[in-house]
Amino acid sequence: xxxxxxxxVVLGGLGLGFGVILSIASNIFAVEVDPKIxxxxxxxxxxxxxxxxxxxxxxxxxAIAEGKAPVNACNVGGNPVAEKIADIMGVNAANVDRKVxxxxxxxxxxxAKEKYIYHGIKxxxxxxxxxxxxxxxxxxxxxxGTCKEVCQFDAIEMRDGVAFVLKDKCTACMKxxxxxxxxxxxxxxxxxxxxxxxxxxxxGKEVRSKCGIGCIGCQICVKNCPSDAFTFENxxxxxxxxxxxxxxxxxxxxxxxxxxxxxAKEAAV
Amino acid sequence: MxxxxxxxxxxxxxxxxxxxxxxxxxxxxxxxxMETSAGMGVxxxxxxxxxxxxxxxxxxGILDLLGLQYLQTIVFILVIAALVQFVELVLKKISPSLYxxxxxxxxxxxxxxxxxxxAILNIQEGYDLVRTIFNSLGSSIGFTLALxxxxxxxxxxxxxxxxxxxxxxxxxLITAGLMSIAFLGFGGLV
Numbered sequence: 001x002x003x004x005x006x007x008x009v010v011l012g013g014l015g016l017g018f019g020v021i022l023s024i025a026s027n028i029f030a031v032e033v034d035p036k037i038x039x040x041x042x043x044x045x046x047x048x049x050x051x052x053x054x055x056x057x058x059x060x061x062x063a064i065a066e067g068k069a070p071v072n073a074c075n076v077g078g079n080p081v082a083e084k085i086a087d088i089m090g091v092n093a094a095n096v097d098r099k100v101x102x103x104x105x106x107x108x109x110x111x112a113k114e115k116y117i118y119h120g121i122k123x124x125x126x127x128x129x130x131x132x133x134x135x136x137x138x139x140x141x142x143x144x145g146t147c148k149e150v151c152q153f154d155a156i157e158m159r160d161g162v163a164f165v166l167k168d169k170c171t172a173c174m175k176x177x178x179x180x181x182x183x184x185x186x187x188x189x190x191x192x193x194x195x196x197x198x199x200x201x202x203x204g205k206e207v208r209s210k211c212g213i214g215c216i217g218c219q220i221c222v223k224n225c226p227s228d229a230f231t232f233e234n235x236x237x238x239x240x241x242x243x244x245x246x247x248x249x250x251x252x253x254x255x256x257x258x259x260x261x262x263x264a265k266e267a268a269v
Numbered sequence: 270m271x272x273x274x275x276x277x278x279x280x281x282x283x284x285x286x287x288x289x290x291x292x293x294x295x296x297x298x299x300x301x302x303m304e305t306s307a308g309m310g311v312x313x314x315x316x317x318x319x320x321x322x323x324x325x326x327x328x329x330g331i332l333d334l335l336g337l338q339y340l341q342t343i344v345f346i347l348v349i350a351a352l353v354q355f356v357e358l359v360l361k362k363i364s365p366s367l368y369x370x371x372x373x374x375x376x377x378x379x380x381x382x383x384x385x386x387x388a389i390l391n392i393q394e395g396y397d398l399v400r401t402i403f404n405s406l407g408s409s410i411g412f413t414l415a416l417x418x419x420x421x422x423x424x425x426x427x428x429x430x431x432x433x434x435x436x437x438x439x440x441x442l443i444t445a446g447l448m449s450i451a452f453l454g455f456g457g458l459v
Contacts, residue, residue, distance in 0.1 A: 006335050018351035025355055029362035055369070121430040185396075243338060 036065040044083045045077050052205060053171040064089065075099060075172035097138040098190040100170040101155075101177060105141040105184050106197045106260060108160035111212035112140055128181035139199040148151035160162075167262070182217045189221060193262040194239060201234040215258040221250035272403050274459050279407030281455040285383050286415040287448055292383035293306065296416060297441055299374070305421040310413025312374040315386050315408070319370065320349045324388040325398060345388050353379045384414055400448040 012196035023194045025193035041061035043056035048056040055062050064085060069087055072082035078098055116125055118134035123145040127133045133142040154171035156176060165176075165192065177185045184199045196215060200207050217235035229243035230250070237259075239250075251261035276293070285291045292313075299309045303438075324345050332338055357375050360368040378384060387408045391401045422444055431440050 005339055007337055009335055010335060011340060011344065011347075014327075014347055022351060022354055022358070025358050029358045050411050107427060121428065123428045125428040126430075215314065 003162050007017055009241065015139060023024070028062055032066045034062075037061050039088045040064050040085055043077075043088065045081065047076060049076060049173050051075050051175075053172075070081050072235045075174075098189050099172045099187040100167050100193055101165045101172060101174070101185050102188040102197075103141060103147070103156075103163045103165055104197050104199045105139070105162055105182075106213045106258070107135065107137060107140040107211045108143075108162040110160060112137055113210050114175065125179070125181045127192055131183070137200055137202070137207070137214065139182065139201065140211065142182065144183075146179055147185060150175045152261070189241050191246070192239070192241045192244055194244060194251050195260050195261040196237050196258060198236065198258040201236055203235050207235070213256055213258055216256055218255060220253045221259060224253050239251075270400070270459075272400065275400060275403050276407040276410075278459040279404055281376075281452065282409040282459050284411040284415055284452055285386065285408050286412055286457075287445075287452040290449075291386040292381055292412055295377070295381060295383075296412075296419060297438070297445065300416055300423055300441075303417065303420045303424060306416040307373045309377075309414050310409070312378055313381065313383060313412055314409035314422040316349075316353060316356065316375070316378045316381075317384050317409040317412075318402060318405045320352050320384055321388045321401055321424070323352060325350055325391065325401050328392050334448070335385075335390070337380060341392070342385070344434070345385055349384050349388070350379050356373050372449065415448070419445065422448075 010138070015191055027032060029247045031261045038061075041058060044057040044061060046057050050056060052069065052075065053058045054060040054069065054073075057074075058075055060069060062070060064073060072079075073084045074081050074085075075098075080223040095227075113136040114134050115131065115136050116128070116134050120130065122144045124133070124142040124144040127142045128143050133140075134140045137141065143163070145158050145160065145163065147160055147163050148156040152175065153169050153171055155166045155171070157164045157166060163176075163214070165185075165190075172187055174187070175186070177183075181210070184198075189197055198207075198215035200214045202210070202214075204218065207216050215236050217232070217237070219232055219237065221237050222230040222232050225247065226247060227243050228246070229240045231238050248261055251257075251259040279285070283289060286293065286296045294308055294416060295313075299305045303445060318323070327339065327344060332341060332344065352366060357368070360375075387405050391404055394400075394404070396404055419441075423441060435443070
């Protein structure tokens, strides 16, 4: 009889014991969860893409509820989601900036010189291993289209060997930014029409010898900008997107046309 | 066996993944990125060491005393599952940062056969408590090593020119096989 009873008692006892310990532990170690976390989580898209920089939508919901992240931290959800979260959190959703990825290079097949002819795997990360890619300029877009492949929203086009982000399709998920071995894709506010599309930190003469559309560091844009929105560092001009008033003087004056103006948008209007 | 011999044996010679073929699921499942495989490795090390200490006491204190050795497998599974749940609860309260770092890997380990394998093999080998601890530490370090090596290779594989039919899991399985053969080279070290 004990042959049967013993195992039943041991196994049942252990199971019961663990159950009791766990239920007591869950009371002792209970962590209070802010109800706002649940509400915010319900509004978020739930794609767990990680674009916000937090571990998944749960992580972001927690950060928003604790006030560690802004209500518009979810780029994918965009304005509609930000408004709903703002309602839950009881703050105003004004100044919700939409950002889009922008490739900061215009050195296409016609304008940028090549160091050698690359016949390898058509992947920027592989091309970059070989002497930093085939372009003479070590900062430029390699044009293999790795960013286009990772883009889930078909927002990236290859134009003459340079990646170009279609503003309206971009959700700022940051996938392309992560994958780009040259780190030349950046988030730029949607409203900003003018961007210095060059990342070259070479002196002007070198830029000139390698690429027809690079920033040569002449600082004409810096001098002419009415709103003082330019900073100049490492032979490269950069626009402070908050100060920029979209006047377009810089793009007009830029001798190499390294400053890109979103003219397509104007034409549409 | 001496303690250094146990460590070398479990990390290299009898590596749980590459020589004993336990824990293949996480080995293939979370070895895509270096970061995640390191996280998994840390979580496994933590749980394996803790669970083999507890199972050691349960084996000696309850099962051996009552002559119920045949209940070993089911009791150990029960212990591991309860332990992982308990650790998760405690960590959530006491150390949220560690809890976040281990993240989803902690509950995943409940059903990881490495954890059960180490606990059972410790008993089979007849180790005392100190050797049990070092054996489980060594095995989980070996597991972590295999996982991180695999992640390093797979990160490179991602941008390599692989024939269409071999893309994804086929090439990962071939790689795992080759790694296992390479680890055979450690045979006879201990």
